[in-house]
Amino acid sequence: MRITPSPAPALPRLSPEDAVARGSERAVFEWPEEPGLLIKLMHPRALRRDIFGRVSDPVYLRERRTWQAAQRFAARTGRPPPVAEIVGRVSAQEGSAHLVRKVADASGRMGPTLERLVAEGAFGPDELALLNRFAADLLESGLVVHDARPSNIVLETTTDGAARFVLVDGFGDRGYIPLRSWVPRLARRRLDRAFMRTARQSGLRWDARAGGFLFDVAGRA
DSSP: OBOOOOSOOOOOOOOGGGOSEEOSSEEEEEOTTSTTEEEEEEOGGGSEEOTTOOEEOHHHHHHHHHHHHHHHHHHHHSSOOSBOOEEEEEEETTEEEEEEEOOBOTTSSBOOBHHHHHHTTOOOHHHHHHHHHHHHHHHHHTOOBSOOOGGGEEEEEOTTSOEEEEEOSSBSOOSSSOHHHHOHHHHHHHHHHHHHHHHHHHTEEEETTTTEEEESBTTBO
């Protein structure tokens, strides 16, 4: 996929020290002028160049395809997509920037991650039920997930108090030949492994047969 500009408001100047999160492929920034959006700036090393020097952005391509599949799941089931909305991509001076919908709390701030909820002792039976609703939706959707670590799972809360977990990163088929996107059994096997890691890092247990998370000890994570 060639990197070409998409119609969008001009990006603010992005300073490394202003990043609210960093991953192996991108740094994440809030956008004061567009409070409902986040900017995910690709690290130059995560982009690809072909023999002709043309640049491609494989991360955006796989996430955009996954978001489109998530929309089809939502249309089929009437439930919201379990992954964060991919809004678009723009060229930035520093490289390629992805625009995604912010997964926020009721006040519009970035929602707490599963990692934070567990660390602060704020993960109880209600949150476990929401996490299992999220897991069931991902399993039913057939979306390819390669990294469901607790820092990638964020609790969204609307102004009327409705809450759900959303996967904000770590989705999309990374294979050169996207077999997991074509074979649901392979996608589910990969998701099972991802959820096992989620459980291990959150003090929970993942029961693949039941398709759900369980408290590990005394009803607490």
